[in-house]
Each structure stands twice: as C-alpha cells, then as structure tokens.
Amino acid sequence: MNFVMKAAMGGGPPDVGKMMGGGEKEEEDPDAAEKEAERLEAxxxxxxxxxxxxxxxxxxxxxxxxGIRDKYGIKKREVVDESAAMEQQSEGSLTKPKKLVPAGCGDEEEEEASIMDTVMKYLPGPLQDMLKK
Structure with a gap:
C-alpha cells in the first residue's frame, strides 16, 4: 500500500529510470571474463x-x-555389423544416440518411382497411357 501511495504522489521507486531503459549506464564488470570462464568450466x-x-x-x-541371462540360460545376441553393434549396445540405454535419418528415408528417387507405379495400377487404361507419355 505504501508503494502505491508513493507512486501516486510522484515519488516512485528510485530505480524506475533504470527499469524504463534510461538513467545511468551500467559499468562493465572487470571480472566478467573470469566469471564466465568459471561458469563454463562448472x-x-x-x-x-x-x-x-x-x-x-x-x-x-x-x-x-x-545375471538374468546366466540364471535363465539366455544367450546374448552377437552382432557382426559395427553400427548394429552400437545400436544393440545402446538399446534401452539412457545415453542412446539418436538416429539422424529414419530407415527407408534415404532413397527418394526409389520411393517416388514406387509411388508412381502404385498410382498407375489404380488408374484406368487411357489415363495410364496419357501419363506415360
């Protein structure tokens, strides 16, 4: 309530000018570089x-x-491919690396051709002839 009365009377808080963007400029801290380096190190x-x-x-x-594998006589899967070995190693892991491109998304030309072939199957004969030309 006291703040409201002071603001209404024109007193206002002393740092209103700073909040509004005017007033005094802040001096740069000479130890800012050290503090930033310490923060990055932390x-x-x-x-x-x-x-x-x-x-x-x-x-x-x-x-x-x-231990569970030994108890129940389960054999651990052996993987020949290195990338598959990494994937199996990290399966169920909290630190599993994310895949950048999902499987099957690499060959766009093949996908487009297969989509066109699929569409062509469902078109009537005259339309197929027109699209082939």
Whole structure:
C-alpha cells in the first residue's frame, strides 16, 4: 500500500529510470571474463559428472541383465555389423544416440518411382497411357 501511495504522489521507486531503459549506464564488470570462464568450466564439470553417473547406472543395469541371462540360460545376441553393434549396445540405454535419418528415408528417387507405379495400377487404361507419355 505504501508503494502505491508513493507512486501516486510522484515519488516512485528510485530505480524506475533504470527499469524504463534510461538513467545511468551500467559499468562493465572487470571480472566478467573470469566469471564466465568459471561458469563454463562448472557446466563442463557438471556434464562430465552427469555422464559418469549414467555410465555407472548403465553398467549396473548391464550387470543385472547378465545375471538374468546366466540364471535363465539366455544367450546374448552377437552382432557382426559395427553400427548394429552400437545400436544393440545402446538399446534401452539412457545415453542412446539418436538416429539422424529414419530407415527407408534415404532413397527418394526409389520411393517416388514406387509411388508412381502404385498410382498407375489404380488408374484406368487411357489415363495410364496419357501419363506415360
């Protein structure tokens, strides 16, 4: 209530000019570069700790999986292809790499041809002749 009375009487808070974009310019902090470097280093360290934490969790999970495989006599699938090995290794993992292009999306020419063939099957004979020309 006190603020409203002061604002109505014209007093206002002392930093209204700063909030409106005018007034005094802020001086740059001489230690800003150091602080930014420290902040970036802290972020980097936190990211490494997070990765270590999830690697540890994944190792524990793999140990449990192996225990279940041993208990029930299940064989672990062997993969010959390296990319498939990476995919199988990260299957169910929290740190699974994302696929950039889904399977089957790479060959656009083949897809267009197959779509045209499919459409051509359903058109009547005269229309097919016109489209082939």
């Amino acid at each position: 972020l980097k360290q936190e990211e490494e700790e997070r990765k270590d934490k999830y690697a540890k969790i994944e190792a524990e999970r793999e140990g449990m999986r192996q």
